[in-house]
Amino acid sequence: xxxxxxYLLNGLAVGCAIALVAxxxxxxxxxxxxxxxxQGTFAVVAGLCVSSLLGLGIPHGVSELAAxxxxxxxxxxxxxxxxxxxxxxxxxxxxxxxGVGVLAYAVEIVLxxxxxxxxxxxxxxxxxxxxxxQTQHLLVIGVTAATFVLLALFxxxxxxxxxxxxxxxxxxxxxxxGIDVRRMGLLAFALxxxxxxxxxxxxTPLRPISFDTDVTLIVNGFAAAVFGALTxxxxxxxxxxxxxxxETMAAGYGYGSHQLEVALxxxxxxxxxxxxRRSTLSQEVT
Amino acid sequence: MIDVQDLVVSYGTATALEHITLAVAEGEMVALLGPNGAGKxxxxxxxxxxxxxxxxTVRIGGRPALIPEGRQLFPDLSVxxxxxxxxxxxxxxxxxxxxxxxxxxxxxxGRKAGVLSGGEQQMVAFGRAMMSExxxxxxxxxxxxxxxxxxxxxxxxxxxxxRSRGLTVLLIEQNARLAFDLCxxxxxxxxxxxxxxxxxSELAGDPRVASAYLGGAIS
Numbered sequence: 233x234x235x236x237x238x239y240l241l242n243g244l245a246v247g248c249a250i251a252l253v254a255x256x257x258x259x260x261x262x263x264x265x266x267x268x269x270x271q272g273t274f275a276v277v278a279g280l281c282v283s284s285l286l287g288l289g290i291p292h293g294v295s296e297l298a299a300x301x302x303x304x305x306x307x308x309x310x311x312x313x314x315x316x317x318x319x320x321x322x323x324x325x326x327x328x329x330x331g332v333g334v335l336a337y338a339v340e341i342v343l344x345x346x347x348x349x350x351x352x353x354x355x356x357x358x359x360x361x362x363x364x365x366q367t368q369h370l371l372v373i374g375v376t377a378a379t380f381v382l383l384a385l386f387x388x389x390x391x392x393x394x395x396x397x398x399x400x401x402x403x404x405x406x407x408x409x410g411i412d413v414r415r416m417g418l419l420a421f422a423l424x425x426x427x428x429x430x431x432x433x434x435x436t437p438l439r440p441i442s443f444d445t446d447v448t449l450i451v452n453g454f455a456a457a458v459f460g461a462l463t464x465x466x467x468x469x470x471x472x473x474x475x476x477x478x479e480t481m482a483a484g485y486g487y488g489s490h491q492l493e494v495a496l497x498x499x500x501x502x503x504x505x506x507x508x509r510r511s512t513l514s515q516e517v518t
Numbered sequence: 519m520i521d522v523q524d525l526v527v528s529y530g531t532a533t534a535l536e537h538i539t540l541a542v543a544e545g546e547m548v549a550l551l552g553p554n555g556a557g558k559x560x561x562x563x564x565x566x567x568x569x570x571x572x573x574x575t576v577r578i579g580g581r582p583a584l585i586p587e588g589r590q591l592f593p594d595l596s597v598x599x600x601x602x603x604x605x606x607x608x609x610x611x612x613x614x615x616x617x618x619x620x621x622x623x624x625x626x627x628g629r630k631a632g633v634l635s636g637g638e639q640q641m642v643a644f645g646r647a648m649m650s651e652x653x654x655x656x657x658x659x660x661x662x663x664x665x666x667x668x669x670x671x672x673x674x675x676x677x678x679x680x681r682s683r684g685l686t687v688l689l690i691e692q693n694a695r696l697a698f699d700l701c702x703x704x705x706x707x708x709x710x711x712x713x714x715x716x717x718x719s720e721l722a723g724d725p726r727v728a729s730a731y732l733g734g735a736i737s
Binding site: 391394395397398401402404405406407408409410411 | 566568584586590591592593594595599602603604606607611646650
């Protein structure tokens with residue numbers, strides 16, 4: 233029972249990290265209509281940055297904030313490449329984000345090499361109802377919860393957040409009232425970078441990060457985002473938590489080398505179910 | 519004031535507007551009539567700065583606002599939020615003066631715009647445009663899909679603003695009777711070209727206009 237609880241709590245922490253990557257995908261897709269395949273890159277950039285900054289002796293807190301800021305800037309640059317040119321279609325932008333991800337590999341290898349890097353996080357563990365959980369896992373859960381609350385407040389209560397929602401809701405109407413939709417899209421990319429960066433700095437102490445870790449991150453993040461139809465943050469969070477728990481259970485009960493396959497399998501099932509739901513809906517309409 | 523000189527607007531190789539010249543004096547309310555596909559919305563979007571002319575000039579005296587065809591609200595946001603975002607250009611967030619003008623909107627403030635009736639949505643679109651404190655207002659199909667009583671109510675508000683605040687209005691319509699009731703002058707646009715213009719009283723007597731827009735009978 234305590235093993236089950238341990239896997240469950242650790243799975244929730246893994247799910248929270250996935251949720252941060254996925255929420256970046258959702259924010260960008262809601263505002264711009266672009267599926268950003270460079271989303272995992274932001275986490276990798278932040279993870280590699282934080283390992284370097286801590287290695288240079290810069291204190292915790294400052295290092296993590298700086299790494300997240302770098303990831304947000306990387307998000308902005310990816311946005312400029314993907315939607316900077318007017319009238320770029322979302323499909324063309326998607327291809328550009330794939331290119332950005334590949335280019336990022338080269339930059340990361342030049343700057344950090346191709347060996348995995350890690351960073352120290354919160355040491356120690358706590359016992360909850362007989363289950364041991366690393367303190368870093370609790371930090372991941374806490375930061376993710378706070379981030380989702382702040383995102384909800386930002387989009388629901390602030391003028392800028394509502395303007396971003398307006399761009400997602402009706403881009404033409406947003407232009408009619410004078411909102412610069414492209415600039416809002418760039419802001420969404422920067423926010424996506426920030427969320428990916430948060431995932432990166434939180435995950436790096438738990439598992440080493442290298443230039444190609446983005447594949448695992450984006451597959452997991454995309455699976456959760458698809459669960460939320462790439463538009464609903466709360467459903468995305470639920471999807472990410474389910475995915476994190478499923479992967480951790482699979483690893484805990486002896487299928488540790490098949491975590492990515494679990495994510496891919498779940499993603500395919502969700503996509504098939506959603507596609508069939510849409511097909512049924514369209515038949516009912518016609 | 520709206521002053522358009524020799525305006526050409528193209529979508530790629532297709533020309534949507536050809537050498538349009540029209541003027542609306544400050545405080546004047548002028549109609550633009552035309553069938554579907556004539557280029558009316560292209561002209562509205564160009565006047566609002568959403569499309570770039572291929573050639574020619576557009577000059578607006580002061581701040582323009584557009585009530586677009588089909589209302590084009592933010593359906594997921596509340597009426598109050600829709601209005602507040604209407605003040606994006608002017609920096610005005612408080613919709614109280616719009617509520618004074620259209621009290622029904624105050625009652626609807628907390629409801630999502632997407633669930634309102636067509637008439638209520640048009641009222642929100644009207645209020646949202648007024649939030650930008652415009653000097654010139656372009657109204658694209660005020661009456662589209664609305665009951666006559668709702669259209670008459672909105673038209674009365676529009677005429678009131680034109681009279682009381684000297685708001686310059688270009689009313690783009692297919693409903694010629696409404697346009698002729700509200701405006702003194704009108705232009706007729708067909709296939710991207712202005713085919714005629716003049717006082718509404720004269721246009722109403724023009725057999726071509728009567729045939730095309732008034733069902734062949736002049737009221």
